[in-house]
Amino acid sequence: MHRLFSALSAAAAFALLLASVAQADADRPIEAILEPVQLTERVHYFYGSIEARTPLNLGMNNNVGFVVTDAGVVLIDSGPSYQVAAKIAEAVAAVTEQPITHVVNLGSQDHRWLGNGWFQDQGAEIVALQRTAETQERFGETHLNRLIRVLGEEAMAGTDPVTAPAPIDADRHAFEVGGVPFELLFVANAHFPGDSMLHLPTDEVVFTGDVVYTERMLGIHPQSDPVGKLESFRKLEELDPAIVVPGHGAATDLATARRDTGDYLETLIREVRAGLEDWESLDETVERIAELPPFQHLLHYDDWHRVNVNRTYLFLEASQ
Template sequence: MAAPPYTRGLHEVGDGVFAWLQPDGSWGWSNAGLVVDGEASLLVDTLYDLRTTGEMLDAMRRATPAAATIDTLVNTHANGDHCWGNQLVRDARIVASRACAEEMLELPPALLADLVAAPPEGPTGELLQRMFGAFDFRGIELVPPTETFEGELTLRVGDREVRLLEVGPAHTRGDVVVHLPADGVVFTGDILFNGGHPIVWAGPVDNWVAACDRIVELAPDTVVPGHGAVCTTDEVARLRDYLRFVQREAGARAEAGMSPLDAARDIDLGEYEDLGERERFVANVVAVYRDLGHDVAADPPSLLAQMAAYGAG
């Protein structure tokens, strides 16, 4: 099946397999998925807030009767833009990796709601506004997985086989990709950002490279990224090359004693110049430093400050 246009809404990418797309795929504008067979249904990820998730579920119900009740929800990872709508399908069986389930409880949505209501002055405040300003985090209740696994888990949706492959820690601590072998479709979660810089929250970067290789080896026809347009494994291979590029360029500058911020500013992005969310590049440089054993500030507030500084020029 040809890749659907990158427009907001529900797109069929296989027989009974749908992608919910949210252009432009920048901070918080994540994709989700729906797999149905007969009356059975499986949702891949909820969205960042109750409004966006509610609109998605309404559209799914209009498109297919099987979505009237979501039987199973898979959260690909712990970032809020993939699980903060869980309460709208709270009766579902909710499946995630154990590491994802643990990480999910660490950031209370109310904290972000407060941050958005009273952002700090300056570049960090402007970045926070860009990251979160379009969303409404009030009233969000964390609804954690009801079932966790490590490694691999095979689920059934009607007669259809759905394979969950844990590939983290990479983007986050518990990343999972969702593979539909008979349909040639992979939902990557945020192992793939298509059109924007990825961001390494957890790492190591080598694990993320291995995750890309694993997806390419699955040889799906259709790849639904966590953000951006539906694509093929070409984009997965491109992301792997990007990660190797950051490792190479940042690694050399770490050895030369530069700070991560100076290193990021010094690196010519070359073919990656066109990617969105450029500020994430410095976070990825930090991740490489950390992987190499350098003592660098890599907690979320420090990463935000460095991203704001790098993004501001």
């Protein structure tokens, strides 16, 4: 009896362990997300949830980075809200006494920039390309209202769509903070029009924004340009960084970024083009490539892959 009991409790403990592992893999609360991960001596990031936006993650289902220099901290993207921005600042303050002096926006989706207002109130400079700021202005209210629906009014209180007051009218913008060189670069429209990447040549790190997803399936939206996204990925390969910090998914190397994003985009575009050349209907193309074993390890494959084929088909058909 005693032995059976301990066997049962061992089984129960194992089940509990499995449950907690599964939970660690799934959504994480904002407090866990805001534990900084150090990548190089001065480069850190917050590993966002790879699930959807939820009240648990407060909309922080993306990565946010920061670089500590002798003249201040450069934050890469500002999080989904005014309140999360304050929490981000608190988490950065646990690592360094340097103030956040610059906030770079790599994209126009809610979680890349809706925290801007908080940092601007603290005196930080918002750095964004003109193209990025234009898309932010176009979609700001829509993205904000959607987050309010998901997270509630209270979580989003204080959040306004604040864009860079002096956005940069160029496709490349090199700057230096505390002797650390940065290059903000736009290659082509990607996940959204005006998506850019940030290169830190001395640290061999690239923050890719939504150009790269790892661990989870990327999403092609009606506003996405899958061909431009692949072109942006090619530029990333040229930069050949030692560390890639994707927009979504854990920081990794270039080979993993290629496996989870570059190869997928290449396959998607090649196969959809072949379908169009063969006069396949949209449904026929979707059915033909619904199962792509090299990418089925990606989280959310079942939710996104068919949608991606569908939208890529419509995109390529319209651009023929």
